[in-house]
Amino acid sequence: MTQTTAADSPFLIDIKALRERARKHIQDGAVTGDYKADRETVLRLLNEALATELICVLRYRRHHFMAKGINAEPIAEEFMVHATEEQQHADKIAARIVQLGGEPNFNPEGLSMRSHSEYVEADGLVDMIKENLVAERIAIDSYLEMIRYIGDRDPTTRRVLEEILAVEEEHADELADMLPQATTQTQ
Numbered sequence: 001m002t003q004t005t006a007a008d009s010p011f012l013i014d015i016k017a018l019r020e021r022a023r024k025h026i027q028d029g030a031v032t033g034d035y036k037a038d039r040e041t042v043l044r045l046l047n048e049a050l051a052t053e054l055i056c057v058l059r060y061r062r063h064h065f066m067a068k069g070i071n072a073e074p075i076a077e078e079f080m081v082h083a084t085e086e087q088q089h090a091d092k093i094a095a096r097i098v099q100l101g102g103e104p105n106f107n108p109e110g111l112s113m114r115s116h117s118e119y120v121e122a123d124g125l126v127d128m129i130k131e132n133l134v135a136e137r138i139a140i141d142s143y144l145e146m147i148r149y150i151g152d153r154d155p156t157t158r159r160v161l162e163e164i165l166a167v168e169e170e171h172a173d174e175l176a177d178m179l180p181q182a183t184t185q186t187q
């Protein structure tokens with residue numbers, strides 16, 4: 001007699017139950033009964049990430065316009081590239097918040113308190129690069145923590161965060177490369 005193991009039985013989805021579930025609570029949009037994460041916590045984390053990205057947009061734009069000195073131009077341009085990418089991150093996060101049935105918090109009041117990174121004006125090119133690098137490292141750590149927390153309970157949010165994380169790592173890498181160059185130029 002052959003024994004049936006789990007590996008032999010094909011993976012089957014109960015289509016009838018799946019269809020019935022989908023019909024219930026249709027006002028919940030993309031959030032179904034199979035959503036495994038704690039939605040309120042995910043929404044709070046995403047709104048903190050949104051605030052962080054918006055603060056990064058403001059800081060990079062300030063630095064773009066304030067960067068002065070010999071050879072400041074390519075660095076100022078890079079700050080603007082980063083500002084634009086941080087804005088794209090903010091938009092992706094806001095869109096995911098809405099998909100999850102939440103509301104993106106764009107309220108300027110308390111924005112810097114909700115953000116993980118700080119808005120530091122910085123004095124001179126080297127300080128600007130350092131402050132942006134610190135902010136990127138904060139963003140990297142907080143995205144890693146969020147990704148770890150979400151695990152496999154919300155794959156879509158996880159993927160959004162992983163895509164953003166990869167760009168923050170590039171940003172940090174670029175800033176770290178700029179730093180020694182800018183330091184020798186301003187000495």
Ligand SMILES: [Fe+2]
Pocket residue numbers: 053056085086089139164168
């Ligand atoms: Fe970002």
Ligand SMILES: [Fe+2]
Pocket residue numbers: 056082086136139167168171
């Ligand atoms: Fe960044």
